[in-house]
């Protein structure tokens with residue numbers, strides 16, 4: 001689909017990968033609502049983006065774990081820019097200690113945002129259809145021994161995307177669903193300072209930090225992920241896909257499908 005003139009919500013867009021996605025979409029002519037729980041960072045980012053792109057961007061404080069916040073973000077976006085046609089479910093955390101919160105933000109809230117997005121975007125609900133892109137992770141594709149909870153919820157997210165893509169409702173909604181699955185990206189989430197706070201077991205933390213320093217742990221730039229998100233939005237043939245983002249290349253990974261009929 002064409003990004004120019006489209007109306008987009010990016011969750012967790014105040015910083016990191018979500019901010020890079022927002023910038024790329026603004027550059028391509030979209031109207032963007034950044035929906036993020038962090039209003040200090042959100043206000044700062046939107047000020048910076050308004051200076052660069054004018055009134056094509058707004059900030060809406062939104063905790064994706066709260067129904068009302070998410071619905072209000074969609075209402076505010078629709079009132080300001082018109083019908084939403086693209087949702088980027090990007091907000092996420094990594095916390096192996098408070099694992100209930102990780103499940104709540106990285107999986108349950110992604111499902112919540114999707115169901116509410118369909119209330120606004122679904123053609124059966126008077127919307128224009130469009131596309132929903134999820135920021136999963138390479139941890140949604142391969143097992144990661146140093147972050148099992150995060151890997152579990154990201155696998156769950158990939159399963160949700162693949163299943164929504166073959167829903168009997170897909171034609172009614174007129175919405176495509178795809179996931180981007182990057183390896184490590186240089187943001188607050190992957191910095192040593194954060195990892196020390198969110199991994200409790202010292203043996204696991206030690207291996208994680210060592211792993212981060214090896215050649216295998218290439219750190220991508222947030223803009224690398226944004227490029228892949230743009231690809232998933234623009235190519236109308238893509239639905240239910242998981243696009244792994246590696247250094248200098250991307251690979252579609254399709255886990256096997258069993259014939260269960």
Ligand SMILES: NC(=O)C1=CN([C@@H]2O[C@H](COP(=O)(O)OP(=O)(O)OC[C@H]3O[C@@H](n4cnc5c(N)ncnc54)[C@H](O)[C@@H]3O)[C@@H](O)[C@H]2O)C=CC1
Pocket residue numbers: 011012013014015016017018035036037038041062063064065090091092093094105135136137138181182183184185186187188189190
């Ligand atoms: N940094 C990395 O190495 C990778 C990150 N990811 C995924 O990318 C997404 C974005 O993460 P980063 O930009 O790396 O982290 P980040 O910590 O820089 O940004 C995350 C953003 O999400 C927001 N957020 C957190 N909880 C929220 C909530 N309840 N409601 C609304 N907003 C909330 C934060 O305020 C922040 O602005 C996450 O889903 C993460 O799992 C995927 C692969 C690699």
Ligand SMILES: CCCCCC(=O)CC\C=C/C=C/C=C/[C@@H](O)[C@@H](O)CCCC(=O)O
Pocket residue numbers: 094136137138139143144145146147182183184185189190207208209210211212216217
């Ligand atoms: C390949 C991991 C992709 C996960 C990227 C994320 O979404 C989270 C980013 C935060 C930290 C990433 C750490 C990556 C560590 C790896 O280099 C290595 O330590 C993992 C070891 C694999 C294992 O545990 O078996």
